[in-house]
Amino acid sequence: EIVMTQSPATLSVSPGERATLSCRASQSVSSNLAWYQQKPGQAPRLLIYGASTRATGIPARFSGSGSGTEFTLTISSLQSEDFAVYYCQQYNNWPEFGQGTKVEIK
Amino acid sequence: QVQLVQSGAEVKKPGASVKVSCKASGYTFTSYYMHWVRQAPGQGLEWMGIINPSGGSTSYAQKFQGRVTMTRDTSTSTVYMELSSLRSEDTAVYYCARDRGSLIAAAGPYYYMDVWGKGTTVTVSS
Numbered sequence: 001e002i003v004m005t006q007s008p009a010t011l012s013v014s015p016g017e018r019a020t021l022s023c024r025a026s027q028s029v030s031s032n033l034a035w036y037q038q039k040p041g042q043a044p045r046l047l048i049y050g051a052s053t054r055a056t057g058i059p060a061r062f063s064g065s066g067s068g069t070e071f072t073l074t075i076s077s078l079q080s081e082d083f084a085v086y087y088c089q090q091y092n093n094w095p096e097f098g099q100g101t102k103v104e105i106k
Numbered sequence: 107q108v109q110l111v112q113s114g115a116e117v118k119k120p121g122a123s124v125k126v127s128c129k130a131s132g133y134t135f136t137s138y139y140m141h142w143v144r145q146a147p148g149q150g151l152e153w154m155g156i157i158n159p160s161g162g163s164t165s166y167a168q169k170f171q172g173r174v175t176m177t178r179d180t181s182t183s184t185v186y187m188e189l190s191s192l193r194s195e196d197t198a199v200y201y202c203a204r205d206r207g208s209l210i211a212a213a214g215p216y217y218y219m220d221v222w223g224k225g226t227t228v229t230v231s232s
Contacts, residue, residue, distance in 0.1 A: 032217075034218040034219075043201055043203075043222035043223065043225055044143075044151065044203075044219075044222055046206075046218065046219060049206065049216075049218050055220060056220075087151055089151070089218060091216060091217035091218045094153065094165075094167060094217070095141075095153040095217050095218070096153070097150055097151040098150070099150045100150050
């Protein structure tokens with residue numbers, strides 16, 4: 001089992017600021033890493049796959065980077081609609097999700 | 107547009123079974139694998155398994171082996187997830203989610219999900 005660890009658990013950011021979320025895998029997952037956004041009462045939404053490729057319709061302010069065991073999701077300038085919980089998921093093996101990072105308004 | 111419509115909320119007693127449906131539309135049903143993912147209240151996401159809607163083959167997370175059964179009906183473009191021997195810890199929102207990889211391209215499954223249903227709440231309580 002590959003354990004995915006996200007940090008921080010909660011990130012307080014002001015609108016317009018940059019947010020940097022981290023995801024660490026317990027063993028290498030190559031670039032087989034996806035990021036999802038989930039708002040309260042909604043299903044998750046695919047943001048990034050292949051560690052750095054934006055899914056269809058995802059704004060350019062979302063970017064992903066990393067490979068192996070260390071990954072980052074960056075939101076360059078937070079908009080009001082970006083306050084949500086973000087999950088990373090590895091798919092190098094059977095899918096495993098991180099525990100999530102909540103991005104809240106500062 | 108691509109859509110996954112799930113069945114309504116369920117309340118079950120411990121020890122019972124639940125069967126959740128997920129009807130696909132807007133794309134060729136047999137061309138994309140389907141996953142089931144659940145989320146307990148206030149918790150993260152947990153992958154349960156995957157089904158090939160074309161041939162019906164399945165793979166389940168080890169945690170659910172022996173308790174979960176995923177099936178499909180190609181005539182109605184619907185996949186089903188049945189979970190048996192329910193306990194309180196199974197209280198969760200259950201999502202179906204389409205794999206991004208296409209069977210036609212023979213490149214999947216990719217094991218990440220690009221289209222999600224709205225979820226079905228299953229409550230297990232005596």
